[in-house]
Amino acid sequence: MPPEAAPPSPAAAKKPAKKKAAAPAKKAVPLEAKLARLGLRTDMDLVLHLPMRYEDETQVVTIQEACLHGGETSQVEGIVTKNEIAYKPRRQLLVHIDDGTGDLQLRFMNFYGSQVKQLAEGTRVRARGELKHGFFGAEMVHPHYKIVNAGAPLPTSLTPVYPAGEGLPQHVMRKAIADAMKRVDWTDTLPPRLLERLELDNFEPSVRLLHNPPPDVDTYTLLDRSHPAWTRMKFDELLAQQLSLKRAQKARRAKGSPPLSVIGELSAQFQQALPFKLTGAQQRVLDEIRADISQPFPMQRLLQGDVGAGKTVVAALAAAQAIDSGYQAALMAPTEILADQHFRKIAAWMEPLGVKVAWLTGSLTKKNKAAATQLVETGEARLVIGTHAIIQDTVQFANLGLVIVDEQHRFGVGQRLTLRNKGNENAVPHQLMMSATPIPRTLAMTYYADLEVSVIDELPPGRSPIVTRAIDQNRRDEVIERVHAAALEGRQVYWVCPLIEESEALQLQTATETHALLAEALPDLNVGLVHGKLKPAEKQAVMDAFAANDMQVLVATTVIEVGVDVPNASLMVIEHAERFGLSQLHQLRGRVGRGSAASVCLLLYQSPLGGVAKQRLMTMRETTDGFEIARRDLEIRGPGEFLGARQSGQAMLRFADLETDTWLVDRARDVASALLKDEKYLPVVEGHLERWLGGREEFLKV
Template identity: 45%
Template sequence: MADSGKKARAPLTLESDVTYLKGAGPAISTRLRALNIYAVGDLLFHLPLRYEDRRQHQPCARLRPDQEALVRGRVVDVDVRMAGRRTLRVVIDDGTGALTLRFFHFNNAQRDAFAAGRWVQAYGAVRVGLSGPDMVHPQYRIADLPETLQPDDTLAPIYPLTTGITQPRLRALIGQALELAQRDATLTAHWPELDGQSTLDALRTIHHPKGEVEALLARTHPAQLRLVREELLAHQLGMRLLRQRLKAKPAIAISNAQAAVAELIQTLPFTPTGAQQRVLAETARDLTQTRPMLRLVQGDVGSGKTVIAAAALLAAYRHGAQAVLVAPTELLAEQHARTLGAWLEPLGITPLFLSQRVKKKAERQAVLDALAADAPAIAVGTHALLQDSVHYARLALTVVDEQHRFGVQQRVALREKGGARAPHQLTMSATPIPRTLAQTVYADLDVSIIDELPPGRTPVTTVALPNTRRDEVIKRLGAAIGQGRQAYWVCTLIEESEELDAQAAEAAAALLREQLPQVQVGLVHGRMKAEQKDTQMRAFKDGISQLLVATTVIEVGVDVPNASIMVIENAERLGLSQLHQLRGRVGRGAAVSQCVLMYQPPLGEMGQARLHTLRDTTDGFAIAQRDLELRGAGELLGRKQTGDIGMRLADPMRDAELIPPLQQLADHWLQHRPQLAQQLIKRWVGDPAQYAAV
């Protein structure tokens, strides 16, 4: 037979492009990239977010708020209402009680299908509606006879999706990947250090649950615990490898660091707290080394982290080198520039400033020339300091404020500005993280904690009120503003939504302008352009506006000492740490400050716990610990938080006792099983080349 000329396709492996799987193809594989799925093996570790339990129908009379449930009932009422938004309302009854299904997106065919007397099986999250329990846009099936609507016989894994990818398609592709995984020795290997069963055995259970469903729902199944250990180990391996790479490069040893600390303290208008002096000593000791400092300074809002940064910047300058402080926003950068200028100018040092707001070519060029010259300099600014056009002659120190707002790429770019010698790194965070979590998330850094507030900070009185007292709060707010005070009004949403019972920022601003016509009301939210946000926040800082309505974008913001009142709507929707950060915007001046937490009753058990904690303490670390206990690490950090490596299954709070032995195991594997260590990093954390490159 003549050769057809066609090239034989290589056998599929876990390294093969996902395009070649049955049911994939170029269009599907392109969409899968949005889920970070490129190769067949990536599908194995695209793990379920959760499981849906559709094994039995729940009686309508026993439904609880926030519960996800499968229900079956007969349609007893259907109508389309136009109150604010066109809504299809379907009421079903199962003999124990009624449930309302609400749809905001529907067509006539859907409406007609819900004929009175027909049976509906629906799955969704239960809410408390005005007329009893309801579900918004549940998944559903309709039939003429109840017998045709039966529960499932097992749990259904629910995966993260993207446009054009459905749960059934993803499950089918993952099934093919599991078949191919049988040929991979590292997946089928049994490691006694990780509790026996192979990675593949655990993955099969996770993706195709068959028994022990209660344990799976509770995340206590042996298969889940096996993968948790592996993920925690991979994370420790990655962080330790990153630290090794960073410490391998030489750094400029700043021998006069302790002298610079003493020089700064003499010029400060206050005496540093004991906690500040402890961290100043730790930082000064690091700066004298020939290997780069890798230190994170954690401190509550107002604890005085900027003093630590100022001492380090001064030390680098006095050594004849260059140092930069980078902040995530224009306003925060300008605030740092003013503070550092006030402290350093008496010592004959004027910090340079660079951001997108420096428009004049001559001013911008003067900063660039100063940094390119082999002369000592301190620069303060935004991401503009990371641009390719900025060249440093002798960069010895980088300080990053609110480090979680910067991505890995940006931090790497700043490190590379040091050339052959790595700059010392000082990162600062006002988001307290408990030690049990810090040892996992920041395993590549030495952590210093400022756990003492300077004297003179005005205590903030915190009260919780139902939103039924909104008019009373507005009236009192108007009276306080009339006495010369300023206030924040924080909302959790940007625009109206009937699906979430929260007051939107734009609607709140309109309401407040109507009820307080004598007050200048500003508005800031995440959909505004940066220049618009800056204009509004500057007006508030300068006292042009007295009341600033905002979403949580002001969580990290400027210091406005005259702002002494904070009202947070729907406070039950936010986590403790975020509420504490918002509250930290007030209490910065001499005036007695208040924080009003308004909530939508009835308040659930977790909501009550959060608000009680906020009322009882102002200790950011105690609050972070409680937040971690209530919500877990994924919620506290944000699973997609910029720059942090998220966890898929592990929870550093829940799994804290597993971490110490895995830290020792990570050191052993890096020394004795380096190839296997690289494979685990790639599997759980990402391409190990990113660590080798920094």
């Protein structure tokens, strides 16, 4: 028998089994690490971590008075007369207190054994919460409370409530902030004369008031952030942002870029060959871009225009100027469908004029990708169109002069930087960013302060108006009849669904189900299906069939949100429209109305609708103006979600509100320009940026 198979010795057999090692105790997370998770790393970070609301613990009312104002939050004080753990309907701690004017029950659904001892009979308790009249009389559920002695003093200021993370109770936050306030340098970063001219309060008293407001302060102005102390904080925050972005703009201008100043034969032939004349707005924007890329410093321009405004042809004419000037141009789009739309359209314009256009996406075979990469590296391809595959390390340009990024907010900061860095070592390519999601003026002034902004505010002639209707899901059969009638008239239809597969969490009509339902209900029509999980070749085959009118109805997910252009499609149905955001609904609606036929968009919704969903659908019915829709979207969602903060890498404003504080944005922008013009204000600029951004300035620069 081999040694490893030998039976255990008697001695070994008697040995007791080893006990399992106890699981290691979880290490306590240091306070510094918990604060760092909230971005609070320095004393000034803590000082500028301002309260989100306040509690008034400066006065105590009798239980009798509190009962007269049931449903309101109040603070009472009394002696514990009864303390019991009840088990109906669930385990809970019931504590009764009395102050001589009445009895009040404090109910705790979640509690510790230490609380039962802490709230023993005879203890004096000060409790604050919303008083309700329940089946067993007046009560507060889970009130804030503290054990006090008779005659214990009340706070002299409102109690701040701070944004906090896990393991950071309010008393810990308050102490950390109070300690930090003892250590920071309170020197005002702004000169007294500037503060006087702008009628702004001083920094230190403003911050101290916001952390510890006196009881006689106008609470409403604190909560709606219109108090002068809040105004100072908002201005400082906006000024730091404007200074940072304008310095980034100045630094960019200091870099060299190839001047693309030749508007030559290609540009002339291209414009002459177009089957339409540019609109006044398109020509104005093109002139702005042409002037910018002729300069020896990098253009950084945002081109925005409503759905169907004709941004692609303007971008293509800018690319033609780069090619005329002896350089390459690259266009990057976030999805393969959108990139393909650009490629087909622009290649059809450019290749008859002798321009080689390369196509580069992740779905290409290894052989085709290598061939496309070779064309780019040798410079044979003067224009490159594709997805993020363009920015891979293996792709090297011969002489990149212009970068065009479509739907730029859908790319991360790093992706946009990588493409910009594909130029020659000593020169940065000019950059044109395009967006079909119009940015409201105030948002453009703040988050795009280092960009020039061009707006195509005119639609090409011949576009048909789009009528939008909201229809309850219960009327689905009527909608299917309408789809059938439109198809029989020779028109094509989009039917958009929010999900591809069944989800237990969201019982929504899915694209696959809808396709099966419509194919059965409309047997005489060709009903297609396209979604994100199809292979690129399969997607393209479906899109080609629809574009060729071999398919009358296209069931799709939001992959058709941008870039799809089928003029014969004049009816769109959006399933579960209440689940989509405003800008997405507007983008989807923009797929119809591209021909001369009257177009209709039907928003199918599941009732009952929530408040936000009602607002969205009402907006879609009332207007087709992308800028008005963007303004309302900003109101509903706020700047962070509107811009896609995670994608864009933009730092969201913590204190300023872009709807109500436009006047402050204007002032901050003007002051930032004035401070940066004069060298003597350099210490002011450095000090202000250090206080508010503390080394995070790079975060704002892309």
